[in-house]
Amino acid sequence: MSSPALPAAAPSRDRVDACPGALQTHAAADGGLARVRVPGGTLDAEQLRALAAAARELGDGHLELTSRGNLQLRGLAPGAEAELGARLADAGLLPSETHERVRNVLASTLSGRTAAGHVDVRPWVRDLDAGLRADPVLAGLPGRFLATLDDGRGDVAGLGGDVGLLALSPGTVALILAGTDSGLRAAPADAVALALAAARAFLAERVDQGSSAWRLAELTDGPARVAARLGGQDGPRVRVPEAPVTGPVGAAGQLDGRTALIGVLPLGRLSADQADMLARLAAEVQLTPWRSVVVPDLAEDAVDDAAVDLFRTGVVFDEASPWLQVTTCAGRPGCAKALADVRADATAAVRAGTLPADGARQHWVGCERRCGRPQGDVVDVVATPTGYRIEED
Ligand code: SF4
Known part of the structure; x- marks a missing residue:
């Protein structure tokens, strides 16, 4: 069975996760960094215009896409958070101040528009987001919490969600917990309620274990215990699809x-x-x-x-573009730890046709922390005081 890479031992979580949000920004070397949650990745035209104006007038003129389909603004001046928050709220991008950081929801690409899936997950996105925001208890989810809503095409179920729904047929949905099939099933109309129940069960299990885990996989027997809290089910399990390295282009x-x-x-x-x-x-x-x-x-x-x-x-x-093979961390000037401007260097290498490792899938980073490293096989291109070190497995 496919599952995301899990920690060999539960990491110590002796502090509340510090994931940035739209209001709780991160002080980066190039200014404030705000992360705007975009459930299902869906933005309407007015929201795009509002984000463009905010990036231009409050940030560095760009929006950054994250691996969870969210957006980041960088280079915010001190005190710009209030103005940004007001703009986002006006655009419908900040519907809850208490729950904003837990609205991490990935949904199948093009669900309901192309034939690949069994169901249209767009209503699930709306209902799950509304359900998360409606429950005060769920404001206690960590900012790292991730829900995946897969219509059956298998594109997001393997992307490391804590709680996921995977349509197995037009009438049956599997509950996925930390990348494994829980065995629990629901009809499509009841699936969001099951996912919300699983999120609550994660929090309850965390309390019972005296844990401050950020992810379900970090709890002792997390998936099994959460499934048991939901009534358990002994039926056959399905193999969760491997996460694709790239999406459609x-x-x-x-x-x-x-x-x-x-x-x-x-x-x-x-x-x-x-x-x-x-x-x-x-x-x-x-x-x-x-x-x-x-x-x-x-x-x-x-x-x-x-x-x-x-x-x-x-x-x-x-x-076939080399751009599909390259990711980077923030690097200079955004990160004080960076030893290089990895974005500029990776861009120069793409344009010159000189990507290392014969252009294999690669992640460029400014230091050994290797932030943002994608799942799967990837060559590390690590900045050092004397240049880049290429690490191929
Ligand atoms: S890998 Fe290092 S340089 Fe890059 S963002 Fe993380 S801490 Fe900063």
Whole structure:
């Protein structure tokens, strides 16, 4: 059975997790860093415009896509949090101050729009988000908590969620706990309630174990004990799909005859101008955990122009592009620990065609902490005082 890499021993969690939020920002070397939760990765055009304006007027002019389909703003001046919070609230991006950091919800890309899945998980995203926000107890979830809602295409179930729903058929949904099948099943209409119950059970088990674990996998027998709290089930288990290394790229035909464009943003950077362009092209977009953006619902005669416009700004539609192989941490100037400007160096290597390790999937980092390292096989390109060290397995 596939499962995310789990710690060999439960790490010590003697402090509350410090995951940044929109209000609880992180003081980075280049200014405040705010993380905006985007459940299911879905943003409407007005929200894109609001984020673009905030990035331009309050931050460094860019939005960063995270591996959870969320967004970050960097370079915030001291005191900008209040203005940012007000703008986000006006745009519907901060519907709860108490629960904002726990709204980490990944959903299948293009669910309900293409034929790959068994169900349309978009209503699950709305209902799960609303359910999380409606329960005061769930404000106590760690900021690292992650829910995955997989329509059966197998794209997000393996991405390391604490609680997940995986559609097995149009009528049956499996509850996934810390990357393993719990054996518990629900009808699609009851699935969100089961996921919310699992989130509550995680918190209850954490209390009973006297633990301050940030992730369900860090609890002793966490998945089994949470499943038992929910009534348990002895049936056969399914294999949870491996997380894909990259998501879809290019054009995808939708069930309704329209087309979705999926473009990768190099190093996960979306400029304010690009965000404004996306807002002009579509009523809503979907951010993916692979640092790409889906522009759906394009009429046939609009696809080519949209693709050209986005391509000219640097959006990548070629699945063979080296940009799909490269990720980085923040590096200089954003991180005080960084020994190099890893983004600039990785960008130069892509443009010059000189990526190390024959262009294999690689993660560039500014120090040994290796923040943001993706799951799976990846070459580490680690900055040292004397240059980069290439670590191939
Ligand atoms: S890997 Fe090091 S340099 Fe990069 S963001 Fe993490 S702490 Fe900073």
